[in-house]
Amino acid sequence: MGYGFSRADVAFLSGAAGAAALARVDRLELTTATHLRDLESVRRAFGASAAALVETVRLRRKAGVKLLDAAHWLFTDDALQQATPTLVARRRAMRLAGRAVHDVTCSIGAEIAELAAICPRVLGSDLDDVRLSMAAHNLAGSRNVLLARADALAPVSTDTVVLADPARRADGRRTHDPAKLQPPLPDLIAAYPGRDLVVKCAPGLDFDRLGWAGEVEVVSLDGSVREACLWSSGLADPTVTRRATVLRSNGSEAVITDAEPDEIAERAPGEWILDPDGAVVRAGLVRHFAAKHGLWQLDPRIAYLTGDHVPAGMRGFRVLDRFELREKTVRAQLRKHDCGALEIMTRGVDLDPDSLRRRMKPQGTQPYTLIITRIGRTPTVFLCTATAARAAGREAALD
Structure with a gap:
């Protein structure tokens, strides 16, 4: 589960004293073999802030392979696990270039960081005060971003594309049931009738049973399937209902859709x-x-x-x-x-x-x-x- 950060922790870590303390802690190994010794050293130096410092350094090291340019970000363990990899978020942002976007489950801001680079206005909202505070720290250099506390199921914006990433765990377990996501996917869709909507989902969902009227895009990164993304009809090519997007860390991108032919021969195995x-x-x-x-x-x-x-x-x-x-x-x-x-x-x-x-x-x-x-x-x-x-x-x- 990781350390339970408070808003006071975020305030300390976001300030000059916290930044200096994090730099000192980052010099430690923080391996399994050295954990107890290192933690005791941090406690002697920083008292009650020790756990927040150690956890932040640990999460930053873990985030390096997933989130680019996030060396100075703040995270919770759950938020980092659910955060969209930078290259996947960047690919989605490119499809929304030029639009105003409201990320209604913004968490620590991984999606917004990419949206802010190519969208004129970005609104981020969440019910978790700690994650919102972390997002404010992580997105401090973005001038076209506004953050607010709001329920994803209670619309507070107009004339924006709505982006959502429901949590995929229920009762501590990963779920593939759309109704058990947080917020539930059927409720989320019903909350924004007629709006341009983008929803990040687990690739294991049964999209045919869901009855989604727009496009379902399945995205992989370096050979690993990362997510499915639901695009409402107003954001999708009307000839496409299924899309596969293959991304690589070297910057290459490849796409195939169900608008392309699917007639193939029936033959014996080839070479x-x-x-x-x-x-x-x-x-x-x-x-x-x-x-x-x-x-x-x-x-x-x-x-x-x-x-x-x-x-x-x-x-x-x-x-x-x-x-x-x-x-x-x-x-x-x-x-x-x-x-x-x-x-x-x-x-x-x-x-x-x-x-x-x-x-x-x-x-x-x-x-x-x-x-x-x-x-x-x-x-x-x-x-x-x-x-x-x-x-x-x-x-x-x-x-």
Whole structure:
């Protein structure tokens, strides 16, 4: 849960004395091995402020891989966990460039920091006084930002795009039920009828059951699916209801939508097997991606693709052999190919890769990948070698 910050803590940490104290604490290791010793040292120097100082330094170090230019920000542990990565927030802000935006769940200001750079006016509101105080510190240099305490379900602005990021935990557990988000997603949508609305959600939500009339965008960053974003009809291309956006830390961006063709051939497995980016899979755009690159599916119900080439920037698996899923057969094939390091990938079969790897006990010298999936009703194993994704060309892979 982390340390429970107070407004007094935020006031101290935001001032000159707090900044100097944080600089001193940041010189400490603050590792598991040194934690007790370091905490005692901070307590001797700063008394009751020790816990707030140590937690802030710890969170700043943790935030560095997620939030850019946030070295001097203030956080709570929960707020940092939910904060949108900078590159994802920046991508969303670009779609809202030139519009006035009201972030009705602004928290510590991660979204607003990007919106303020390209939107003329940004309003941020939240019910948490501590997070609002932290946002005021974090956004101190933004002249076009106004912060206020307000309930996301009680509209206080007009003529703005409404941006919301409901908390995804209920009773201490992560939830995929729209009605259990905080605030509940159905209530949030109902609170802003006719307004341009953008809602950040968990990618695991069942969007078809939700009945969303606009666009659902699924976003990944460096291969990890980060979020789904709901765009109301006034903010979306009318021909698009699903979009996959693939972002990389190197600045590349790639997009595919359901407005693109999805007709693909039904053919036997090709020379290569490919595993599409998670955003493409979650957005239901596997066929669209395949059609764009001359690929096809191993099975119409499975997300693995196959073909005779590897699109630029993707990781491909060259098929060496194929056989049924029988452990005796798998073990014999691995021994035959002198298998050592073994990667196991599965889709459409109930199988624990780690458990299978332990049972196979590969002791050879050559690295291989087993792709285990279902073709029709038959569990099938492909023995493959992998190629590393090429650094360049990720944009070409989807754009």
